[in-house]
Amino acid sequence: DTVRLGASNQISDTSMVTVNSSGVFDLNGQTESISALEGSSGASITLGAGTLNLTGSTQTVFDGVFSGSGTINKSGTGKFSLSANSAGLSGAVNLSGGIINLSGTAANMLGTGTVSVSGAGNLELQGGASLGNALSLNSNGTGANDGALQNVAGNNTISGAVTLAGDSRVQSDAGTLTFSNTVGLGANTLNVGGSGSTAVSAVISGTGGL
Numbered sequence: 001d002t003v004r005l006g007a008s009n010q011i012s013d014t015s016m017v018t019v020n021s022s023g024v025f026d027l028n029g030q031t032e033s034i035s036a037l038e039g040s041s042g043a044s045i046t047l048g049a050g051t052l053n054l055t056g057s058t059q060t061v062f063d064g065v066f067s068g069s070g071t072i073n074k075s076g077t078g079k080f081s082l083s084a085n086s087a088g089l090s091g092a093v094n095l096s097g098g099i100i101n102l103s104g105t106a107a108n109m110l111g112t113g114t115v116s117v118s119g120a121g122n123l124e125l126q127g128g129a130s131l132g133n134a135l136s137l138n139s140n141g142t143g144a145n146d147g148a149l150q151n152v153a154g155n156n157t158i159s160g161a162v163t164l165a166g167d168s169r170v171q172s173d174a175g176t177l178t179f180s181n182t183v184g185l186g187a188n189t190l191n192v193g194g195s196g197s198t199a200v201s202a203v204i205s206g207t208g209g210l
Helices: none
Strands: 002-004 016-019 024-026 031-034 036-039 044-046 051-054 059-062 065-067 071-074 079-082 093-103 115-126 135-139 149-153 156-158 162-164 168-172 176-179 190-193 197-200
Touching: 016 024, 036 051, 135 168, 149 176, 168 176, 168 197
Parallel strands: 002 024, 016 036, 024 044, 031 051, 036 059, 044 065, 051 071, 059 079, 071 093, 079 093, 093 115, 115 135, 115 149, 135 162, 149 168, 156 176, 168 190, 176 197
Antiparallel strands: none
């Protein structure tokens, strides 16, 4: 079953959208703001060239996939958990508030486009996650010393190039967070903390500090 938008802003900004197995939510190139999104395995979100804004404070899990060249913007204080391969998503993912949690070993959980973490955004990794996207950081996390990137559990890898757009924090609570590509500090400072380990196996460049 498919729900396809015919215009932008057709759904209340305070609504939570649920997409069940085999269901399709097609933005059809439109812009839509909702509070939160949840869905089971087999569900699909088709952006086209549209924009999906997630703005609420709810904790949800979406086990389906995203596709399209459009943009996902996550703000608010909610937690949005993902675990599936969204290789068909080529647009940007912008996290400026709350948490996106990536769990498990599926590739391309945030597609293949640029991922930006700014403001009060916190990107969590656990369970052998690997993030290959180009990554821009300008965040110390949600305010709980959790960092722009947080290694929650297990050994997880950032394999895309990382660029700091402002002073930022990386937190490893348990296990090891490995940066296997370049880290460009610019003139910014990257703070690293937590009880776990953080490893960088490629070049760190820039005039900033660690």
